[in-house]
Amino acid sequence: MSTRTTLRGTPPPGDERAGAQRARVHPDVLKLGLVSFLTDLSSEMIFSVFAVFFTRIAGASSALLGLIEGLADFSAASLNYLAGWLSDRSGQRKWFATAGYGFSALAKLILVVSSSVAALGAFRVIERLGKGFRGPPRDAWLVAVAGQRSRGYALGVHKALDKSGAVLGPLVAYGLLTWLGESASTYSLLFLVAVVPALIGVLVLMLIHHPPVDPHPREGLRENWQQLSPGFKRFLVPAGVFALAYFSLGFFLLRANDLGFGLTDVVLLYALFNTTCVVAAPLVGHLGDRIGRSRIVLLGYAIYAGLNLWMVFAATRWEMLAVFCIYGVFYAIEESQSKAFIADLEHARRATAMGAYNFVTGTLYLPASLLAGALWTVSPSLAFALATALSLAAMAVFVKVRPAADVVHGPH
Numbered sequence: 001m002s003t004r005t006t007l008r009g010t011p012p013p014g015d016e017r018a019g020a021q022r023a024r025v026h027p028d029v030l031k032l033g034l035v036s037f038l039t040d041l042s043s044e045m046i047f048s049v050f051a052v053f054f055t056r057i058a059g060a061s062s063a064l065l066g067l068i069e070g071l072a073d074f075s076a077a078s079l080n081y082l083a084g085w086l087s088d089r090s091g092q093r094k095w096f097a098t099a100g101y102g103f104s105a106l107a108k109l110i111l112v113v114s115s116s117v118a119a120l121g122a123f124r125v126i127e128r129l130g131k132g133f134r135g136p137p138r139d140a141w142l143v144a145v146a147g148q149r150s151r152g153y154a155l156g157v158h159k160a161l162d163k164s165g166a167v168l169g170p171l172v173a174y175g176l177l178t179w180l181g182e183s184a185s186t187y188s189l190l191f192l193v194a195v196v197p198a199l200i201g202v203l204v205l206m207l208i209h210h211p212p213v214d215p216h217p218r219e220g221l222r223e224n225w226q227q228l229s230p231g232f233k234r235f236l237v238p239a240g241v242f243a244l245a246y247f248s249l250g251f252f253l254l255r256a257n258d259l260g261f262g263l264t265d266v267v268l269l270y271a272l273f274n275t276t277c278v279v280a281a282p283l284v285g286h287l288g289d290r291i292g293r294s295r296i297v298l299l300g301y302a303i304y305a306g307l308n309l310w311m312v313f314a315a316t317r318w319e320m321l322a323v324f325c326i327y328g329v330f331y332a333i334e335e336s337q338s339k340a341f342i343a344d345l346e347h348a349r350r351a352t353a354m355g356a357y358n359f360v361t362g363t364l365y366l367p368a369s370l371l372a373g374a375l376w377t378v379s380p381s382l383a384f385a386l387a388t389a390l391s392l393a394a395m396a397v398f399v400k401v402r403p404a405a406d407v408v409h410g411p412h
């Protein structure tokens with residue numbers, strides 16, 4: 001019996017059983033995909049108009065948008081590690097995820113009451129707290145039921161279902177704005193309608209049966225961190241560098257608005273990005289299973305670097321259409337395949353690992369968005385140029401630290 005070490009972080013391709021597994025996606029992947037679909041339908045009705053509404057209608061500055069977006073990501077990150085640790089410590093996945101989804105749904109009620117700058121900022125931060133709490137236990141649940149050989153594909157399917165809601169949400173927003181006009185009452189109705197699918201998603205999740213996993217009841221936070229694999233900890237270094245480049249998509253939407261896309265056009269552009277992500281997610285998941293997760297993560301970094309370099313010089317509406325299509329491919333890689341890669345690196349404490357990853361990257365999203373907002377006031381090109389340089393730096397660090405070098409796969 002032989003083993004071999006691979007830098008790719010996934011088993012070698014070619015096993016016929018992998019194809020059979022891909023054909024049978026675990027039911028929990030589809031059920032959780034439905035919950036994510038309903039949640040994203042709700043959230044993206046709001047987020048598709050948020051950046052432009054916040055700056056152009058509510059009257060806030062781009063610097064304040066950067067601060068709010070950074071604080072939103074930081075608020076999510078602040079609970080990620082704690083949620084992952086609590087989930088691993090207790091063995092509970094479902095109820096921690098349910099609490100997070102419920103908190104996000106209730107946060108949307110803030111917008112029903114008020115759409116002031118303060119209320120918009122509070123909603124954005126509080127809603128992300130719920131996301132931070134639900135993410136690690138749900139992702140650990142997903143990677144556990146997905147199976148190693150088809151994990152990338154299964155997470156791609158889940159992301160496709162997730163982003164299908166993000167396609168429909170902006171279209172619903174566009175329909176309401178087109179039908180009723182861009183008035184304060186229309187936005188109030190839009191925010192109210194957005195609450196409904198969020199609450200339905202929570203109810204669906206409560207009906208899914210998922211028994212607890214083996215707990216680690218005696219581990220404190222410090223001991224829990226010490227038990228995480230060296231490869232995972234090495235991965236946090238390039239992931240952190242890349243997080244400094246990964247500022248809010250809202251800045252891409254603002255640039256599109258600057259280049260002639262109206263508010264309702266921006267909503268459609270956002271839907272185009274999500275549509276591309278839906279199509280690409282299972283495909284890049286399958287590609288990651290075949291070529292290895294290290295390579296697919298590096299591909300995501302490279303695509304993002306290229307996008308930002310293009311944005312330095314982009315000056316036409318057609319270029320923006322292409323940018324948002326390619327951004328959908330990048331997003332499909334970054335949001336699903338990094339989780340599959342983490343699952344390859346860490347086996348016993350996956351919720352903690354997911355939480356630690358989200359905590360590190362989410363914390364760094366704050367200075368990323370703050371810096372982008374500050375540079376934006378000088379020139380949007382400066383923000384995109386810095387993101388390009390940092391993305392390339394993340395690729396270099398990833399190759400240097402070789403996070404998957406310790407991953408050993410036996411015969412299959």
